[in-house]
Amino acid sequence: MNAHLHPFTDPRATEVAPPREIVSGEGVRVTDAEGNVFIDGMAGLWCASLGFAPERLRRAASDQMAKLAYYHSFKGRTTDVTERLSKALAARLPGDLGHLVYGTSGSEAVEVAIKMARYAQAGRGQEGRTRIIARTGAYHGSVTMSAALTGLQYVHDGFHLPASDVIRVGRPHWVDEAGPGESERAFADRLVAELEEMIEAEGADTIAAMIGEPVMGAGGVLLPPEGYWEGVQEVLRRHGILLIADEVITGFGRTGRWFGCETYGIAPDLMTMAKQLTGAVFPLSAVAMTGAVRDSVADRAHEFGMLGHGVTYGGHPVGAAVALETLAIYEEMKLEERTAELGARLAAGLAPLRQHPDVREVRQVGFVAGVQFDSAETGLRVGEAAEARGVFLRIVGPTLAICPPYVATPEDIDEICRVLIESAG
Numbered sequence: 397m398n399a400h401l402h403p404f405t406d407p408r409a410t411e412v413a414p415p416r417e418i419v420s421g422e423g424v425r426v427t428d429a430e431g432n433v434f435i436d437g438m439a440g441l442w443c444a445s446l447g448f449a450p451e452r453l454r455r456a457a458s459d460q461m462a463k464l465a466y467y468h469s470f471k472g473r474t475t476d477v478t479e480r481l482s483k484a485l486a487a488r489l490p491g492d493l494g495h496l497v498y499g500t501s502g503s504e505a506v507e508v509a510i511k512m513a514r515y516a517q518a519g520r521g522q523e524g525r526t527r528i529i530a531r532t533g534a535y536h537g538s539v540t541m542s543a544a545l546t547g548l549q550y551v552h553d554g555f556h557l558p559a560s561d562v563i564r565v566g567r568p569h570w571v572d573e574a575g576p577g578e579s580e581r582a583f584a585d586r587l588v589a590e591l592e593e594m595i596e597a598e599g600a601d602t603i604a605a606m607i608g609e610p611v612m613g614a615g616g617v618l619l620p621p622e623g624y625w626e627g628v629q630e631v632l633r634r635h636g637i638l639l640i641a642d643e644v645i646t647g648f649g650r651t652g653r654w655f656g657c658e659t660y661g662i663a664p665d666l667m668t669m670a671k672q673l674t675g676a677v678f679p680l681s682a683v684a685m686t687g688a689v690r691d692s693v694a695d696r697a698h699e700f701g702m703l704g705h706g707v708t709y710g711g712h713p714v715g716a717a718v719a720l721e722t723l724a725i726y727e728e729m730k731l732e733e734r735t736a737e738l739g740a741r742l743a744a745g746l747a748p749l750r751q752h753p754d755v756r757e758v759r760q761v762g763f764v765a766g767v768q769f770d771s772a773e774t775g776l777r778v779g780e781a782a783e784a785r786g787v788f789l790r791i792v793g794p795t796l797a798i799c800p801p802y803v804a805t806p807e808d809i810d811e812i813c814r815v816l817i818e819s820a821g
């Protein structure tokens with residue numbers, strides 16, 4: 397029997413067929429224990445932006461380990477490299493999101509963003525505002541509050557999550573959920589009106605924040621319809637509800653700009669980030685907040701005598717050193733130009749699928765795409781056929797997600813597209 401209970405896997409199935417063991421990586425490719433080589437068209441879990449054995453990140457980690465392999469940021473201490481990372485991120489983040497709390501995973505960043513939003517609301521005299529709005533199809537993690545916010549049933553089943561803290565609203569999935577003849581704009585307006593009705597029905601004075609991914613990833617690469625984020629932000633502002641942008645996937649170039657918020661004109665009060673912050677080479681996450689949120693949090697914390705939150709590995713110096721080097725590489729590669737070039741190549745490669753009889757929609761922004769087939773059965777068949785031909789994609793019901801590392805060559809992208817087209821038949 398397997399000694400490891402594998403995430404999002406049926407343990408009984410692994411007793412019969414153990415998972416594929418990956419033993420090495422190079423660029424966009426990984427090799428399994430039997431010597432099979434795959435292009436990982438998903439950068440692992442939307443995260444290994446610089447590939448699977450990036451030399452410069454290995455050196456950054458090793459140099460930092462030799463100098464200071466661990467220290468914390470509790471009770472009047474911190475590390476030089478963690479402070480340098482904070483300055484670098486504050487300079488890069490959009491708007492006034494210059495204040496950071498660190499963690500080790502995206503789920504943790506989401507949990508912490510919720511704590512900070514509640515703290516900030518209480519800090520400005522709104523202690524009754526505790527509940528959070530989240531969307532159907534959202535993925536915000538799999539711990540407790542983050543799992544409750546996730547709007548995918550398989551993350552909820554059997555776990556008794558704190559569902560009463562969450563107010564659920566609809567997802568912006570135009571092709572599947574628009575009414576007959578409803579334009580993209582009219583659909584967005586309807587979702588925004590439904591959001592406001594929900595807020596009024598539930599009571600704005602009970603709601604701390606809304607959380608949303610600028611582009612929904614694990615829910616099927618759902619791009620926001622025109623006018624959606626503009627309308628959502630206007631409603632939230634009017635009702636004193638904070639906006640948390642969950643940029644765990646979209647952060648660091650994926651949608652074409654440094655942050656998804658910049659691509660879609662979103663000015664959040666808090667932002668979560670992880671994954672591509674370190675090219676996934678070290679588990680590091682962060683929550684950024686605006687100066688106003690930071691002030692309210694500081695007022696509230698001061699009432700208690702401290703910010704009563706912290707984790708042993710938050711702001712880990714090795715993670716901070718890796719993140720700083722990752723940011724330096726992104727700057728050198730001219731991240732936005734690079735993802736535009738990669739994205740154009742991917743769009744050209746996927747174009748023939750737009751005419752395919754089994755394809756319902758091809759969605760893409762920046763260097764992330766989703767090809768939605770006519771059914772989950774087709775999605776599964778095509779995804780498995782692509783894996784048999786040497787390309788990993790993510791199967792999300794009827795949609796195959798594509799999110800390759802930024803170190804992909806034009807030929808790698810062409811190969812992903814060729815395999816996908818052949819697999820679609």
Ligand SMILES: Cc1ncc(COP(=O)(O)O)c(C=O)c1O
Pocket residue numbers: 441501502503504506535536537538609613614642643644645670671
């Ligand atoms: C948008 C979003 N938020 C949060 C998470 C959770 O991150 P982690 O798996 O690092 O806990 C994910 C993971 O895919 C994600 O896509």
